[in-house]
Amino acid sequence: MSVRVRTARLRALLLTLVTFFVVAATATGCAGGDERPRVVVTTNILGDITREIVGDEADVSVLMKPGADPHSFGLSAVQAAELENADLIVHNGLGLEENVLRHVAAARASGVATFAAAEAADPLTFHAGADGAKEPDPHFWTDPDRVRTAAGLIADQVVEHVEGVREKAVRDNARRYDGQLADLTTWMEKTFAAIPEDRRALVTNHHVFGYLADRFGFRVIGAVIPSGTTLASPSSSDLRSLTRAMERAGVRTVFADSSRPTRLAEVLRQEMGGDVDVVPLYTESLTGKGEGAATYLDMMRANTTAMADGLVGD
Template sequence: MIRRAAKLFAFATAVLLAVGACSGAGHERSAIVVTTNILGDITRAVVGDQAEVTVLMKPNADPHSFGVSARQAADLERAGLVVYNGLGLEEGVLRHVRAAEGAGVPVLAVGDGVHPLRYTVDGAEGQPDPHFWTDPRRVRDAVDAISKHVVDHVDGVAPEVIRRNADRYRAELDGLDASMRERFGRIPPQRRKLVTNHHVFGYFAKRFGFEVIGAVIPSGTTLASPSASDLKSLADAVRAAGVPAIFADSSQPDRLARVLADQAGLRIAVIPLFSESLSEPGRGAGTYLEMMRANTEAIAGGLSAG
């Protein structure tokens, strides 16, 4: 009798452990981990309440240099889906994304599916430009890719809900794009010239008819540094173009932009933009849509003044 009871107890324990393991695995497969906060906001708009979305990058951080903790690295390897920008953006996190992929986690490099542009270096095409979110139409492509991968790889989501959320968000992106085109349409073509802290507005310029005169840091990453000759060349271009403002990323000090303004010998405004990171909620760029509307007004106002 005792032997039979012991066998029954062992069987029941094994069943409970198996159920617990299945439950834990299901939970892990339903988690979505996103590297940057801009993509995190877009992903949350698509996913809604269908799955947990964890965003690694904090507000106001630099996507080129932010890192992750050991716990966050473990979250990546336990995720049901990892969403990252790709195109060389997350320089401090990419090896962890690769490790998760090597461990069998589905990963989505969003930038690969948005028809990426390439930087132009001395008249030749260079590396892919990762800053596609400055064009709302490219973000539409990102929404398509994210919604498909969520439906295909994340357990427990209702596909019809994901698709409905994606449709709703694409409509909001269409409205954003139309309002930006209308606002920039009031700026004379000869004033649609941009100087920024680094090369971040290539997609924006192509979409809305702007010319990028140059950048204080002549690179697609904030980890590079300008030389004295770089600053002089750009100062000469600013002087020749009569640019009324320099736009500096809000997450980076604008010291270099001010140095350029001094070298150009011009009284020129330095205007902050939320170009590479969202802010905390209530600080001007808590969501992607809010960030783009704020930047639209900042750019339009800076180039229309004077």
């Protein structure tokens, strides 16, 4: 093959490569211009609520997978980048997503709009540990009325910060979902009404149902882990104090996260020297589809039924 032929073929190959990269760059630029607005949500409970409000107006990306613990889940590098590129970040706040909040703070510092739902829902406090120090309670979603407040504020945030959404569509979605939340509250009130006053006592694996107790008239006797996070561990004195409180109140039913009821039952049986009924609930995470709590509404209805059955039969 002559030098002239080889040179011509090399030039043709280079021209093909240059053309390919120019076309690819142009296509990428066009795609970037057509990207849909994006809302990134940290927890799957808030993710479900936000999707109900946003509808088809924007993409909603949820960082926490079904069944994950919000206190311990962390982010991949790709997920951290999602936060930086979001139009709006919806997170729980009040220390719930302990390993994620620094990424949210970094995104906020770079100019991304953020909204902490729990901090805007009239938060409660609880007494934690032996010293009884007060801590903010991040588990506001156990009160559907506070979720109604947060949902309305999420709609406001979407309209204000997410360009390209149709305000009327977002408001219509929020209004429809608000009606569903109001129906949930009414149904919960009727279901809990069947529980006698002297049986309205709650013991949980950690402090998670304070808002529900405040809204629907329950007494919180105590928690196996006297903290608002699952990352803490109960001491022997904590367990002694709890079992004494349970004995004084005549309570032998404990409500625990569905992921760890067996271990908890064994610990309490050893402490109390007898049978303890541990009722599994969905506390801080939704499940996959068909697993009992795929949506916030499903979760609250399942928990309400289990609590009513557990306390009436205690």
